[in-house]
Amino acid sequence: MKKIHVNLSFLLLLSAFAFLSQNAAAQNLTQVSKTGSSKMGLGFRVGLNYAKVSGSTDSFQYRYKPGLMIAVFLAPSSSGVFGYRSELLYSRQGFDYTDPSGKTGSVSNDYLMVPQMMTLNITKFVQLQAGAFAGYLLHTKDSNQPKESDNTDPSKMALDLMNRFDYGAAGGIEIHPVKGLILNARYNMGFAKLYKEQNDIGQTSTPTSFNPTTAFNPLAKYENIDTKNAVIQLSVGYRF
Secondary structure, eight states: HHHHHOOOHHHHHHHHHHHHHHHHHHHHHHHHHHHHHOOOOOOEEEEEEEEEEEETTTTTTTEEEEEEEEEEEEEEOOSSEEOOOEEEEEEEEEEEETTTTOOEEEEEEEEEEEEEEEEEEESSSSEEEEEEEEEEEEEEEEHHHHHHHOSHHHHHHHHTTTTSEEEEEEEEEEEETTTEEEEEEEEEEEEEEEEEHHHHHHHHSSSSSSSSSSSSSSTTTSSSSSOOOEEEEEEEEEEO
């Protein structure tokens, strides 16, 4: 019931942002009709993630891991203080780790994400952004995962142990130094657990030689894991 409650709360939050975004869009369209301007504010961002996971386990150490991020966005121009931005974003996240035995490894997770951001224009050069995002895990890989065999696909097995959907809150600042150029810094805080509950793992694992406690899933053999995505994004882009 707790998980359902959290999901419903997030859906309500995302709906609220969508509603506010639609209102902002309607105001922008009204301004466009009055001024005759049709600039829609299409753009892109490219940059680096510094990703980690929040939460901890006994004797487990997590470290930040760099990764690529690419985003396209729609941000209709607005002469007012408030606006909105819709994005489609590819994000490589993950973490480096050292397990209790001293073994090190690196986990890479590829996400497709849809952030919805409200914007606050401090001046024409500085913009604050806050909103929510939803993401879908496309692929995962651990540097310690075994090679593929005839009976098992390690990457698919690893996906079976993870929650494919992520959601959370995002906030940041964007600077517009010259016309068109943008510099963006953002923090994404995930609300969904990275790995499934232990009892869920037992129900979803396929009956093969695969064992949920194998090395390429560094957290599976530990109970009460509460790791969640935490990502700092630094990017540069252009708005047309």
